[in-house]
Amino acid sequence: MASFSTRFLGCKVSFADAQAVRERLLADGHTEVGGGAADVAVLNTCCVTHEAVSKSRQAVSRAARTHGRVYVTGCAANLDGAFPNPAPNVTVVARPSEEMPDWVAGDVGAIGCVDARATLGRTRAFVKIQDGCSFSCAFCVIPLVRGGTRSRRAAAVLDEIRRRVAQGHPEIVLTGVNLGCFRDPEAGFTLARLVREAGAVPGVRRLRLSSVEVNHLTDDLVSALRETPTVSAHLHVPLQSGDDEVLTAMARRYTAPQFLAKVEPLTDFNLTTDVIVGFPAEDETAFERTVSLVERAGLTKVHVFPYSPRPGTTTADADTVPPAVKKERSARLRALSDELCRRRWCAKLGTTDRVLVDRPGRGYADDYTPWLVDAEVGTLVRARAIGLAKEGVLAVAA
Ligand code: SF4
Numbered sequence: 298m299a300s301f302s303t304r305f306l307g308c309k310v311s312f313a314d315a316q317a318v319r320e321r322l323l324a325d326g327h328t329e330v331g332g333g334a335a336d337v338a339v340l341n342t343c344c345v346t347h348e349a350v351s352k353s354r355q356a357v358s359r360a361a362r363t364h365g366r367v368y369v370t371g372c373a374a375n376l377d378g379a380f381p382n383p384a385p386n387v388t389v390v391a392r393p394s395e396e397m398p399d400w401v402a403g404d405v406g407a408i409g410c411v412d413a414r415a416t417l418g419r420t421r422a423f424v425k426i427q428d429g430c431s432f433s434c435a436f437c438v439i440p441l442v443r444g445g446t447r448s449r450r451a452a453a454v455l456d457e458i459r460r461r462v463a464q465g466h467p468e469i470v471l472t473g474v475n476l477g478c479f480r481d482p483e484a485g486f487t488l489a490r491l492v493r494e495a496g497a498v499p500g501v502r503r504l505r506l507s508s509v510e511v512n513h514l515t516d517d518l519v520s521a522l523r524e525t526p527t528v529s530a531h532l533h534v535p536l537q538s539g540d541d542e543v544l545t546a547m548a549r550r551y552t553a554p555q556f557l558a559k560v561e562p563l564t565d566f567n568l569t570t571d572v573i574v575g576f577p578a579e580d581e582t583a584f585e586r587t588v589s590l591v592e593r594a595g596l597t598k599v600h601v602f603p604y605s606p607r608p609g610t611t612t613a614d615a616d617t618v619p620p621a622v623k624k625e626r627s628a629r630l631r632a633l634s635d636e637l638c639r640r641r642w643c644a645k646l647g648t649t650d651r652v653l654v655d656r657p658g659r660g661y662a663d664d665y666t667p668w669l670v671d672a673e674v675g676t677l678v679r680a681r682a683i684g685l686a687k688e689g690v691l692a693v694a695a
Pocket residue numbers: 430431432433434437438439440474475510
């Protein structure tokens with residue numbers, strides 16, 4: 298029997314992939330250890346930015362010193378040259394995510410079948426519905442390391458949701474690389490139908506989407522988000538830039554006015570986004586257009602990414618905006634994001650909401666705003682907003 302640990306770097310999809318390997322090793326009879334030394338370490342890595350690759354390499358080096366065998370999986374494992382000289386006890390598994398659990402478990406060696414119903418040890422469960430991406434944004438390395446889009450069968454997704462509910466997860470987060478590309482034509486499923494049926498699974502208290510491209514915000518999906526009672530009033534819609542020339546250079550599939558028009562029906566939702574600052578085509582005027590669009594679109598939290606060229610992408614050799622300018626613009630956009638969050642939190646004062654408590658003293662309301670409330674972790678409590686703190690809305694049980 299092998300002792301093992303798993304760890305993920307990066308996004309919710311990376312988390313879901315690490316969970317799949319973890320559950321397979323547990324099902325094969327191996328013993329999970331929290332941290333520290335073990336026979337086996339599995340590291341699901343990220344390569345979305347240069348910094349992410351550096352962090353992945355550091356994590357692998359650390360694990361190689363404390364574990365007998367280290368399996369490097371995930372996006373950075375599929376990026377040529379990311380791990381040039383691995384230590385003798387390090388195996389870089391450059392394979393599609395679907396093949397990872399079987400490959401790693403096969404290499405570790407099965408001991409015997411035990412109870413497979415491993416819990417996630419978290420309040421919310423990330424259920425992967427789709428992988429890969431067939432878009433080709435000029436800056437993005439994901440299609441190169443994850444391949445083209447492919448979807449899980451809707452029946453398998455709904456089965457997993459039922460299993461996660463039975464394990465005690467009140468919140469389900471549908472996740473994927475490009476969620477809106479989810480399709481199960483044989484079963485007649487689009488993302489909109491999946492939202493309706495997933496949200497209606499008995500025991501689901503809250504359903505959330507990890508993110509969706511603005512191109513996929515169809516009337517049908519908007520109706521499904523609005524009409525399914527368990528759906529969280531939060532949506533993450535990457536913008537990347539508010540300037541049409543920059544969006545064209547990024548090979549994004551919308552213009553600034555189209556982005557505005559698509560999110561307009563959801564402006565009461567808590568809309569969060571991603572923006573790349575310092576893309577080669579971005580000058581000061583273009584950046585100002587991004588700032589202005591973030592405000593006009595009613596966005597709140599902005600995840601800011603200073604542009605970092607990725608190997609193998611269309612713009613791999615282009616990085617013309619000086620680091621100091623990227624830093625200054627990123628700071629301005631983060632300051633705006635903080636201000637927009639505070640405005641949304643302010644509007645909550647005196648109101649009540651359902652808060653899913655995911656750690657001691659903190660939880661998230663139905664629109665995924667952070668509320669600070671003293672209640673049992675894992676419970677969904679009604680709370681009243683009584684003030685503001687740096688981390689969120691101050692609240693008491695109502
Ligand atoms: S939609 Fe664009 S940014 Fe998103 S994963 Fe696909 S290629 Fe990358």
